[in-house]
Amino acid sequence: MLLFLEQLLNGLQFGVTLLLMASGLTLIFGIMNLINLAHGSLFMVGAYVGATAIAHGSGFFLGLLAGVGAAAITGMVMEFVIMRRLYRRDHLDQVLATFGLILFFNEMVSIVWGRQPIAMDPPAFLSGTVEFIPGAPYPAFRLAVIATGILVTGFLYFLVMKTRIGMWIRAGASNREMIGALGVNISLLYTLLFGFGAALAGLAGVMAAPFSAVQSGMGENILILTFVVIVIGGIGSIRGAVAGALLIGLTDTLGRVYIPDLMRLWLPPSVADGAGASLASMMIYILMAVVLAFRPRGLFQTHG
Amino acid sequence: MDNAQDRPVFEARNLYKSYGGLRATDDLSIQLEVGKIHALIGPNGAGKTTALSQLSGELRPDGGQVWFDGQDITRFSMPKRARMGVARSFQITAIFDDFTVAENVAVAVQSRTRHHFSFWRAVTRDVQINKRTAALLDQVGLAGFASRRAADLAHGQKRQLEIAMALALDPKVLLLDEPMAGMGPTESNQLAELLERLKPDFAILLVEHDMNIVFRLADVISVLVNGAMIASGSVDQIRENEDVQKAYLAEGY
Amino acid sequence: MVKNISRKSWSTITIFVVLALVPPVAHAFDNSFLITMFNRAVIYAVAAVGLDLIIGFGGMVSFGHAAFFGIGAYTAGILGTHAFDGSDFIFGWTGSNDAFVVWPLAMLVAAFFGLIIGLISLRTSGVYFIMITLAFAQLFYFFFVSLSQYGGEDGLSLWDRNAIPGLDLYDRNTFYYLCCAILLAVWFLLSRLVGSRFGRVIIGCKQNERRMRALGYDPLLYKLTAFCISAAIGGLAGALIANHSEFVSPGLLHWSRSGELMVIVILGGLGTLVGPIYGALALFLMEESLVSFTEHWQVILGPVLILVVVFFRGGIVGFLSGAGKATVKSGGDHG
Numbered sequence: 001m002l003l004f005l006e007q008l009l010n011g012l013q014f015g016v017t018l019l020l021m022a023s024g025l026t027l028i029f030g031i032m033n034l035i036n037l038a039h040g041s042l043f044m045v046g047a048y049v050g051a052t053a054i055a056h057g058s059g060f061f062l063g064l065l066a067g068v069g070a071a072a073i074t075g076m077v078m079e080f081v082i083m084r085r086l087y088r089r090d091h092l093d094q095v096l097a098t099f100g101l102i103l104f105f106n107e108m109v110s111i112v113w114g115r116q117p118i119a120m121d122p123p124a125f126l127s128g129t130v131e132f133i134p135g136a137p138y139p140a141f142r143l144a145v146i147a148t149g150i151l152v153t154g155f156l157y158f159l160v161m162k163t164r165i166g167m168w169i170r171a172g173a174s175n176r177e178m179i180g181a182l183g184v185n186i187s188l189l190y191t192l193l194f195g196f197g198a199a200l201a202g203l204a205g206v207m208a209a210p211f212s213a214v215q216s217g218m219g220e221n222i223l224i225l226t227f228v229v230i231v232i233g234g235i236g237s238i239r240g241a242v243a244g245a246l247l248i249g250l251t252d253t254l255g256r257v258y259i260p261d262l263m264r265l266w267l268p269p270s271v272a273d274g275a276g277a278s279l280a281s282m283m284i285y286i287l288m289a290v291v292l293a294f295r296p297r298g299l300f301q302t303h304g
Numbered sequence: 305m306d307n308a309q310d311r312p313v314f315e316a317r318n319l320y321k322s323y324g325g326l327r328a329t330d331d332l333s334i335q336l337e338v339g340k341i342h343a344l345i346g347p348n349g350a351g352k353t354t355a356l357s358q359l360s361g362e363l364r365p366d367g368g369q370v371w372f373d374g375q376d377i378t379r380f381s382m383p384k385r386a387r388m389g390v391a392r393s394f395q396i397t398a399i400f401d402d403f404t405v406a407e408n409v410a411v412a413v414q415s416r417t418r419h420h421f422s423f424w425r426a427v428t429r430d431v432q433i434n435k436r437t438a439a440l441l442d443q444v445g446l447a448g449f450a451s452r453r454a455a456d457l458a459h460g461q462k463r464q465l466e467i468a469m470a471l472a473l474d475p476k477v478l479l480l481d482e483p484m485a486g487m488g489p490t491e492s493n494q495l496a497e498l499l500e501r502l503k504p505d506f507a508i509l510l511v512e513h514d515m516n517i518v519f520r521l522a523d524v525i526s527v528l529v530n531g532a533m534i535a536s537g538s539v540d541q542i543r544e545n546e547d548v549q550k551a552y553l554a555e556g557y
Numbered sequence: 558m559v560k561n562i563s564r565k566s567w568s569t570i571t572i573f574v575v576l577a578l579v580p581p582v583a584h585a586f587d588n589s590f591l592i593t594m595f596n597r598a599v600i601y602a603v604a605a606v607g608l609d610l611i612i613g614f615g616g617m618v619s620f621g622h623a624a625f626f627g628i629g630a631y632t633a634g635i636l637g638t639h640a641f642d643g644s645d646f647i648f649g650w651t652g653s654n655d656a657f658v659v660w661p662l663a664m665l666v667a668a669f670f671g672l673i674i675g676l677i678s679l680r681t682s683g684v685y686f687i688m689i690t691l692a693f694a695q696l697f698y699f700f701f702v703s704l705s706q707y708g709g710e711d712g713l714s715l716w717d718r719n720a721i722p723g724l725d726l727y728d729r730n731t732f733y734y735l736c737c738a739i740l741l742a743v744w745f746l747l748s749r750l751v752g753s754r755f756g757r758v759i760i761g762c763k764q765n766e767r768r769m770r771a772l773g774y775d776p777l778l779y780k781l782t783a784f785c786i787s788a789a790i791g792g793l794a795g796a797l798i799a800n801h802s803e804f805v806s807p808g809l810l811h812w813s814r815s816g817e818l819m820v821i822v823i824l825g826g827l828g829t830l831v832g833p834i835y836g837a838l839a840l841f842l843m844e845e846s847l848v849s850f851t852e853h854w855q856v857i858l859g860p861v862l863i864l865v866v867v868f869f870r871g872g873i874v875g876f877l878s879g880a881g882k883a884t885v886k887s888g889g890d891h892g
């Protein structure tokens with residue numbers, strides 16, 4: 001039971017990382033109608049810069065800031081140089097150009113940091129455990145990640161739904177020209193928005209760095225999972241993104257722990273472990289297939 | 305024979321459709337007969353297109369039935385209805401921009417022939433399709449434009465192309481959503497003449513804003529306001545109907 | 558228009574002549590590696606021509622085509638393994654080494670999974686379709702990674718190349734020309750297909766699905782058929798690559814492989830069928846020449862790709878036939 005609670009929290013923590021990625025991606029997709037494969041590269045940039053800064057003794061918060069800032073700046077430069085030429089192109093062109101970006105970033109990273117993964121430790125003040133469920137000490141850093149994710153998502157929701165900027169954003173999604181006529185500098189707004197989405201990806205990157213090897217190509221693994229989140233939740237739906245992220249985070253985490261156990265119930269252990277592990281790695285994709293078979297436009301399908 | 309002509313070939317019974325709180329179609333019943341043009345008029349947003357989409361099968365009504373040729377087709381999809389003989393044109397021009405004019409019609413003609421899983425023979429050499437295509441282009445007055453890219457046609461010609469595509473299906477029922485929209489007077493007059501020529505062989509539903517055209521072509525006129533039919537009758541009946549004048553004609557149409 | 562068509566058939570003739578000349582030239586320069594490299598390109602071209610059918614003509618942007626490539630390759634690999642050691646595959650069948658059994662089967666298995674993936678993903682369109690096909694490919698990737706009895710992550714060796722009576726597939730030239738012949742056949746069949754009634758229907762579906770439905774067509778049926786055909790061709794290419802490298806691994810299904818196939822199609826010229834052949838040659842030649850500069854050749858390839866997308870929309874074939882500059886389409890999907 002305690003193990004289960006712990007895994008539940010791990011799943012939540014993974015889900016929160018996915019949510020940060022998904023928010024940025026849907027924001028950019030919803031408003032600029034751009035599918036950006038290189039969103040994973042921004043995640044990677046955040047992780048590398050954050051980990052490197054911390055390794056050089058910047059301290060955690062400065063490192064976090066460096067990672068987020070680096071991702072945001074990279075994102076804005078990306079938007080300024082390339083993306084704005086793609087807004088009016090079809091999705092195929094966007095996929096290919098941003099695929100080119102991925103190749104560039106992955107290789108660039110291995111030129112700068114080498115092919116070996118680098119590691120990042122959680123900050124000292126969060127390296128301990130918290131026993132907020134009696135008998136089940138839980139790593140403080142993971143809790144902090146969960147809390148940060150929830151806070152940021154709440155902030156995002158507030159920003160989009162309740163503020164003037166959010167109103168522009170939502171109106172821009174439906175009518176680019178009108179917003180231009182209102183005197184808002186739309187290309188600046190887009191650059192900033194892109195930077196904001198990138199910052200979220202960078203934040204996710206730094207926060208995920210202690211749990212995973214920081215290496216070239218790490219962005220795409222999470223990017224594809226983020227796609228699954230978006231597909232399951234329904235494009236353009238904030239609630240969908242939240243539901244999808246939690247569902248995937250939990251399914252993946254719990255699946256890896258419990259599916260082999262479950263399989264042992266009716267298979268010999270040696271077979272069960274192999275089959276269980278393979279089933280666990282495919283689990284989220286199977287989940288996606290099942291959801292789509294019944295709801296082709298995702299759980300929280302929007303009209304249109 | 306006489307008898308069969310009088311019975312409506314196409315019929316909608318008590319259709320309902322709402323979008324959220326909005327009643328887009330409210331207890332709509334309508335009958336179409338071969339040899340008659342039934343005009344559906346009403347102010348913008350009255351629900352004409354929504355009604356037509358339910359007749360063509362693109363939208364599923366919340367309630368009510370659609371009958372064709374003595375058969376309940378309420379649950380049939382748009383393609384299935386099209387294959388049975390219910391053809392439609394769209395209010396917003398829907399043609400294949402990258403096809404030539406002839407190819408646009410040819411793909412519609414091909415739909416009648418049913419042999420779509422032929423992977424080998426060049427469709428451009430299909431004599432049957434080409435002959436019928438040429439005849440249809442001739443009929444709507446586009447014969448001279450056969451090899452032009454459809455996107456490059458003038459607006460009025462695109463509307464004519466739409467009619468040709470609908471006719472290519474050899475339908476019994478033609479559902480036309482504002483076919484004259486955006487046409488100049490000469491062009492709409494030509495199209496009106498075409499519809500008059502077609503009239504004896506088809507059951508036609510014509511959504512149209514131009515009252516001169518409606519009064520000239522229609523045998524029956526139905527007036528739709530807020531999704532509900534407020535009047536239906538002959539041209540003279542509708543002209544004199546006070547409700548209609550209040551709700552609609554007085555607005556300056 | 559007529560001039561364009563003849564230019565296009567020139568570009569087709571040219572490329573096949575070039576391909577035919579590769580072995581003699583390679584022997585003249587005593588560089589047999591050249592044949593190996595071109596052979597790889599030819600096999601990728603087979604898959605890419607098949608992919609062009611659905612992207613260029615059917616408007617289905619599949620980002621998961623490596624799955625079919627990999628499925629075809631593993632079909633050959635798994636059947637070959639059992640044929641080699643005589644062990645049981647299923648129902649007492651010990652696999653096969655016969656190309657006339659293995660290759661059609663590779664196509665069939667790929668088409669079967671194409672059917673399943675297509676049934677689920679073709680009900681959506683646009684970005685959804687891109688993401689879903691990508692995710693499905695990932696599903697198969699992880700499946701083969703965890704398929705430990707067939708090598709798992711490490712992959713699987715093909716101990717014997719498949720056999721065709723009267724041909725020695727171990728002979729570099731024979732295998733190369735066989736692959737070229739298959740490429741020619743695939744190109745020819747698909748050229749017929751896109752000009753046929755069926756082709757007209759899928760091209761119509763790409764342009765305006767709603768219109769097609771109003772004309773009495775059920776787009777899903779035709780799109781699904783095209784998708785399966787494309788998957789089968791991918792499976793065939795997979796079986797060929799397994800024979801070429803005598804080795805299969807999950808790497809064949811990696812998502813970047815799907816990206817590569819798409820790059821080949823666009824680089825060569827979308828919706829031309831011959832374009833992907835140019836695209837495959839261009840990509841592999843570029844790779845070989847860049848690798849000799851730096852091991853980090855992708856840092857150059859990436860920006861090149863972006864430039865191609867932004868400035869040369871017609872790809873190589875569009876450029877050759879002079880159509881590249883003029884095609885500034887208004888975005889395909891409406892925003």
Ligand SMILES: Nc1ncnc2c1ncn2[C@@H]1O[C@H](COP(=O)(O)OP(=O)(O)OP(=O)(O)O)[C@@H](O)[C@H]1O
Pocket residue numbers: 323326328346347348349350351352353354355395
């Ligand atoms: N998909 C939809 N979702 C929500 N509301 C809709 C939808 N389609 C139509 N409506 C609403 O239903 C009503 C009827 O629309 P419809 O297009 O049928 O009118 P119409 O009579 O064809 O108008 P017009 O003369 O402008 O063509 C309108 O108020 C419209 O806003």
Ligand SMILES: [Mg+2]
Pocket residue numbers: 352353354395
């Ligand atoms: Mg309308």
